[in-house]
Amino acid sequence: MRRRVAGSLIAAALLLPLAGCGDGGAGSGADAGTKVTVLAAASLTDVFEKAGAAYEKSHPGTDVAFSFAGSQELVAQVRQGVPGDVLVTADTATMESLEGRTGEPVVIARNRLTIATAPGNPHRITGLKDLSKSGLKVVLAAPEVPAGRYSRTILDRAGAQVRPVSLEPSVRAVLSKVELGEADAGLVYVTDATAAGDKVATVAVPDAQNAIASYPAATLDGSANGRAAAAFVAWLRSAEARKLLTAAGFETPASP
Incomplete structure (x- = not known):
């Protein structure tokens, strides 16, 4: 029994350096794990x-x-x-x-902003000033959101007096409102409108009026x-x- 225990201890001692080398190899990889x-x-x-x-x-x-x-x-x-x-x-x-x-x-x-509308643009929106139309339900990102600040900047630049029906916590929330038909239009990033595909239509904002x-x-x-x-x-x-x-x-x- 003593010989078996001694043999096990020796084997364990021999394996310890190998285990250490194995750990070092993993750690030396490009942030493996x-x-x-x-x-x-x-x-x-x-x-x-x-x-x-x-x-x-x-x-x-x-x-x-x-x-x-x-x-x-x-x-x-x-x-x-x-x-x-x-x-x-x-x-x-x-x-x-x-x-x-x-x-x-x-x-x-x-990125840049664009106007997102329901498919087919049923309200015939042609530019930022059209977002001021009476009865049009427009959603924007909240002022503390970057997209909200950009939106307010370009609307002011265009002289568009817009009273949004809601101010959303993210630009994706604005897009969702338009996609679901809960809003007639909203200002979103070009990339968001692209990702939405045929769920929305877009009206381009001229570079001179847009924000980067x-x-x-x-x-x-x-x-x-x-x-x-x-x-x-x-x-x-x-x-x-x-x-x-x-x-x-x-x-x-x-x-x-």
Whole structure:
């Protein structure tokens, strides 16, 4: 019995260095077994789901999870200590409100607004001023939402006096109201209208009246996976990511 116990102890001792080498090999991989949580603006939902799948394919062992909401909600989550590794907002002002809590932001995409209406545009809306028509049910994003600020800016620029029937917490909520027939029209991003397909019709806003939305991405200082978070932010400016963003209707900055 003593010989058997001694033999087992010797075998275990011999295996310990091998186990240590195995752990070191896994840890030395490109963040193998790492989960990156990305807090992202609601208007990025469709394209980021594709981007996440593409990133995981090219980075085996890394799992990308997304939490989508209005940019102002994401900022509130960060301030409340909700765990996250990367933040992507729909405007620079919202990102800048977290100065001291993030890494250096980089703009990964740009967007523009368009008017979304019911299919066929039954109210014959031709431009921003038509959104002032009496009896027309218009929905906008709330003023604290980037899309809401952009909307108010371009409506004021066009001299359109619009009284929305509701102010929504995200641009996706605005789109949903139009899709469901609960609103006659709403201001959404071009990319949201593109993703909706034939569920809505669109009326283009001329460049001279439009606003450019910039999407900055940054690592969060509270991240438990800083290296993996930085790698994902860097990838968002890669040729592969730009191709996905462009296909979704976003404008992208030049390659770094």
